[in-house]
Amino acid sequence: MSTTPLLHLQHLQKNFGHFRALKDVTFDVYPGEVFGFIGPNGAGKSTTIRILLGLIRASGGTATLFGRPVWQDSVQIHQRLAYVPGDVYLWPNLTGGEIIDLLLRMNDQAHTTQTDTLIHQFGLDPTKKARTYSKGNRQKVALIAALSQEADFYIFDEPTSGLDPLNERLFQAAVLALKKRGKAVLLSSHILSEVERMCDRIGIIREGQIIETGSLAAMRHLTRTTVTVTLGDDFDVTTLPGLHAVTPGHAACEWQFSVDADSLAATMTTLAEHHITALQSTPPTLEDLFMHYYAKE
Structure with a gap:
């Protein structure tokens, strides 16, 4: 594994008025690593991810992806990034296939045989309008688009929300394939068995602070x-x-x-x-x- 992290967070902070959503978030993610980011609702996981995506600006600390500051260089960073949120909202009058192709084109990527394979594996009907899709099918559209891309860093924020167990396993296999290809993955999930199965290291966030990071094997001394x-x-x-x-x-x-x-x-x-x-x-x-x-x- 490379000794230079793709993602570097150092004492990251975020205030919303008088409320401190993030107090001290520090961790790195390396190429070829799946990093599990866990904590309960309201602990600061999604706020951290929104900062990484350049959607909101940190109040303090350092956040870099590929050596670039995430707020100032968000456009260049997004060219090497793939992201799947936990709640996917789609254009209701476009079909699933049209949306997948649109998302790929927006990132200068093309529909490939890998895209077709993923559509088949996940059991998505790409000819249906998005307004007819269940939550699980909306999630599949985002996952297929992300996994079809040739990115260097993948961010998954509660990605299997709404998926059945078979599709969860397909997602897990796809993530492990990304890891073998040297890609970096940040996985935020509340499904602890999913994190345990896939992640090389984990970071536990509590009330806006990272309270422990490391491999699961190294953390077993705590239990x-x-x-x-x-x-x-x-x-x-x-x-x-x-x-x-x-x-x-x-x-x-x-x-x-x-x-x-x-x-x-x-x-x-x-x-x-x-x-x-x-x-x-x-x-x-x-x-x-x-x-x-x-x-x-």
Whole structure:
């Protein structure tokens, strides 16, 4: 992966009157990387994205794409950018196919065999007028247009809103294909399983501030592994340090508990001395990590 980021945000701030929508947003996105941008509604995700697109001006801090300031050089930046919003509004009297071609032409791109393949894969009828489309079909139009483009940076803001599970999987496969081609992707999503499946790194935003960035593997120290174990004797696991929510299982000598990451190795070593006959371990998920920060609200 390149050591020079395509997107660089440093202490980004945005005020709407006396309200501080963004207090301190700092992260980078590199070529060949899918970066997950997560947080609840109102945390500042869409405000950050609108600044990146040059739609609103930051109140402070630095925001550059391809080394260019996003507000001053938005026209040049948009030539290398593809974007899909969470709520897509289309020209009601144009067909889906006409809108896809229009969006491509507006970015000096052409309708290709890749466009036709995407239309077929997503199951879109391009001959219907946009006013007849459901939310999911409107979303497909924007996704097909974006994924047909030859861009360097792709921004997806809640892109699978309204899509069925099959189309969600098609989108995920398309994003991973972009990654293999060295493209950079910023994915804002509230579907944590989607982020967990696709993203190399994630940034968690809370009340206008980035509170943690890094790979999911690096962040697992913030959460606990859930363990169900059956021992060969009647050892009392409640005597072990670093365990939480310890409860006896349904079978004899069975225990269920969660364990801190820094206590996991010592716990397993001690349990092994008592003849483990069955063991099930569930690593922490992105949802666990997310709740680690938001359960305090």
